[in-house]
Amino acid sequence: MTAMMAYSCISRWSGALGVCAIIAVIRPAHAEPRAVVELFTSQGCSSCPPADQIIGELAKDPSVIALSLPIDYWDYLGWKDTLADKRFSARQKAYSQARGDRNLYTPQMIVNGSTQVIGSDRASIEGAIKNTGKADGVMSVPVTMSLSGKLLNVSVAASKVPTVARGEVWICSISKAIPIMIGRGENRGQEVTYYNVVRNLVKVGDWNGSPESWTVPLENISRDGVDAAVVYVQDGSRDKPGPMLGAAYTALR
DSSP states (O other), X not given: OXXXXXXXXXXXXXXXXXXXXXXXXXXXXXXXXXXXXXXXEOTTOTTOHHHHHHHHXXXXXXXXXXXXXXXXXXXXXXXOOXXXXXXXXHHHHHHHHXXXXXXXXXXXXXXXXXXXXXXXXXXXXXXXXXXXXXXXXXTOSOEEEEEETTEEEEEEOOOSSTTOOOEEEXXXXXXXXXXXXXXXXXXXXXXXXXXXXXXXXXXXXXXXXXXXXXXXXXXXXXXXXXXXXXXEEEEEOSSSEEEEEEEXXXXXO
């Protein structure tokens, strides 16, 4: 089945905030996962529930950061997706343009920002994770994130690969599980649970290959139902996204 990003105020690391981070209770994120997988899905797509279930399974794997990005371009088919965001439709389209093809469909999985596979094909997903992991720079940059009071502290280490020298840093607010009863359309009468649903997406800053840190007020990403956060560093830009360079996940509750 087949359409921009909001920016918020982010402050860079300061000495005072650094002291606060030291004395506060900090919950570190998982370090150096092997993959970021993004599922473009829709409540109006009858082929999507198996892919939504796979995202739930992948979300339990600490070496994988699994994200659901519900799109809005199937809303005209009789059911308006209650989680959809036009920014996610734009992101899927940007991936297609970066690849140079017109492959826009649901359920579509983007693995490590560089390979697209059918989101319900578990074998292809695992194969894409393995194959993309062999490319220079992919998931090579250590990223950490910790919660300190009402602030998220984000740190991106220096590049380990000479050819990797820049990227954009984004933070996603996440709802770990959202059950939805679908009233109309192809999935009418079904209750489908959507896992690791992206509820907001905010640019943190630009990384230039050297160690950098930022602080992000929780109020910049919070909304009802948000209980986790993901930070990723990605080559390219919002309009032409490239390979994933690193990422981290942390629970907020």
